[in-house]
Amino acid sequence: MTVAPSRAIGAPVDRVEGAEKVAGEARYAYEHDVEGAVYAAIVTSTIARGAIRAIDAGAALAVTGVLAVLTHENAGAVEGEGELAILQSPRVSYRGQIIGAVIAETYEAAREAERLVRIDYDVEEHDVVLRADHPGLYKPDKVNPSFPTDTEEGDVDRALEEAAVTVDETYTTPAEHNNAMEPHATIAIWENGGLTLYDSNQGAFRARQTIADALGLPHDRVRVISHHVGGGFGSKGLPRPHAVLAALAARLVDRPVKIAVTRQQMFTLTGYRTPTIQRVHLGAQADGTLTAIAHDVFEQTSTIAEFAEQTAVVSRMLYAAPNRRTSHRVVPLNVPTPSWMRAPGECPGMFALESAMDELAIACGIDPIELRIRNEPEIDPESGNRFSTRNLVACLREGAERFGWSERTEPGSRRDGRWLVGLGVASSTYPARRAPSTAYARAEADGTYTIRIAAADIGTGARTVLTQIAADTLGVSLESVCVEIGDSDYGQAMLAGGSMGTSSWGAAVVKACRELRTGKDEAHVDTSVDADADEPLAKHAFGAQFVEVRVNVDTCEIRVPRALGVFACGRIINPKTARSQFLGGMTMGVSMALFEETVIDPSIGGFVTQDLATYHVPVNADIEEIEATWIDEVDPHVNPMGSKGIGEIGIVGTAAAVANAVHNATGVRVRDLPVRPDRLIGRL
């Protein structure tokens, strides 16, 4: 094969399945036509802690079309423990937990009957409120996914004592929920002792292993198909309990079963971002040079599984302070288990760190961009390794130039009629990692190429960029490459998670296509066997976020008329889909800054924000001029494409940039998210 490079990498290619999606032909999990399928409605607990004393399913079973009521009394065994081990006892561990399902010939009958299932409980006292002085706080063995819980270098307390300037403040972030456009859904089909699931998830192979383990089945007896997925943000990274419920329900009635989690149920069944309480203590010389960073975090988990978020990890590597301490403490409460939400850890952690850096700049009387540049480390402060590429300073400088940073004035000094106007900045960073994956490639007789990999396109454009990567490696046109994804039968592959999807799958696709170029017609590859010959390097993406806010002096309404993100994320494989990823992340960051907050009512022990009316996610009217750009960077150390992951960095730092801009506009520092108007009332 001697073909000129197609230059498919770097082109703003439209989504290869775009037309199919626009025409409504792309099938999402729940939409598959399955012969004989029936419908299940999920029954959830109305208490936060206790036990089911009695279930009266009589009225539900009397509804026309109802086939069965599934409860812990007839569910059968589920292996393991934690969130997937549903219906194994009468215990209730949180409000909104799965305690059963009604299965019926129609969706409507299932929903109607679900309301008629009568449950009597033995109610116990619940505990649902995170506090920094909670007696149940403990030190987890590690934080998500496997970072050390605590770190300490140097003599932090002494450095803080001796510092010329200090900032010592507590920042809080609320619980927040992912609200993917496509709610979680599963169809379960038992055939010949095997199980097929059409499921909406971020990784079909991992879903298969986990669900097979929960049901005590050999892995190869389960197949998970997830061709199209309408968003996830982390909430579909691991199989959710409704997928196990679908399998149990289908086994009970011996029919294929469809389950769609309702929008309201997404607030208890699909994970959420833990609330955090973060104390950040910075020490610096008079010129702003950091001498110490201490970042101590309190957060929650549930009583049925431990999820300990890695909130403080950013403070281990971002700035060059010689003395650094980070710690994480979690308390198990009678709540659903927190889980992944776009940049878990980095995102809430950077709200605290980058707010504190803004406070330090003010305390030292220097520009916040200059403060960050002064504290730019030469090597990774945590590992001592060199950075593969680190272009934070370039992002800050480029953004300052483009955004008109030099027009920024003193806090509270710029006014336009009844509006106070301010600018804010924050850094962004996210690890650039990849994980082993397998892929298959075949040269077809008609001159086209077929690639199969259990990747997931959750709306990111993954299918499109993998097509570009394959075409580029093969040196052929995009049209001659067909990439098939979203099927666990394609073998082990990384999830769409941790911003590792394209890096991980792309490396496998490159390897498979290179084998075809040696003349083979077919290649099965596995990147787990590739030894990492590189010297140890610290690999991270970087960025800078710039925000303008306007705060109304009468109503305290906060608007974001302009936002700009400048990113350094290696080679950009597809500028069109990449820009969407950055803008999506930034939009979610503005939303985190101003709107998103899951409220728990301690009296009932549950979340009371549980739909898109009470939990506001931004609409077009909330987001005005927002732009994302990037600097030229190629990082040869992360993957063979020279790229870094881009799914999460867009949200990291945005909320701090907004809060910092609110301070610049008003002179009021808000350390608790979201920055609601009521948090400014009486303070302007």
Ligand code: MOS
């Ligand atoms: Mo992302 S929260 O790693 O799916």
